[in-house]
Amino acid sequence: MQMNFIPGARGCMCLLLCLLMGARWIASAQSVKDDRTDVAELRVEVQRLALELLQYQAELIQWKMHWISAELQQVQAERQRLAGERHLVEREIGDLNQASANGPGAEDEGRREELNTVQLPALMASERAATTREAALAAALGAESARITEVKKRMQRLAAQPLGTNEVHSRETK
16 A cells, blocks of 8 residues: 555655746746846946936036136237237337437437347247147147037937947947
8 A cells, every 4th residue: 555655655746846846947037037137227227327427527528618718718818918018019119210210319229129129029929828828728628629529429329228228239339
């Protein structure tokens, strides 16, 4: 009689073993599903953080452009002021030249010499320096403008991607 129970016990054991294996398979499948969900959630978070980082970068570039523009305006005003002073000195030199043609004057000659050798060269050098600084600031403003355009394009591409897609893949396909 015990022999009859053995096949039944074996059947129960096989059934129990199959149930345990099935439960384990379901648990591992659930674990894989959980891992995939975790990965998808991480991708969404990375995408959100990347977009936020790009927004901060755009804000920084905009601040920098504002600062460069303000500095550029100051340099342009300085250059214009120097050009105005140079024109006044040149006019005074012309007036002194005209006055000396009408009659010699020691004071006029000394003043004209000072204007020609000291003030006019100093004003011209300052004006050239301001022009050089103005050109450098204009170039920097252009470079920052190009940077912000690129950052905004990247933001648009990232925002247009479905949440959780792999940005590395989209970079590889470009």
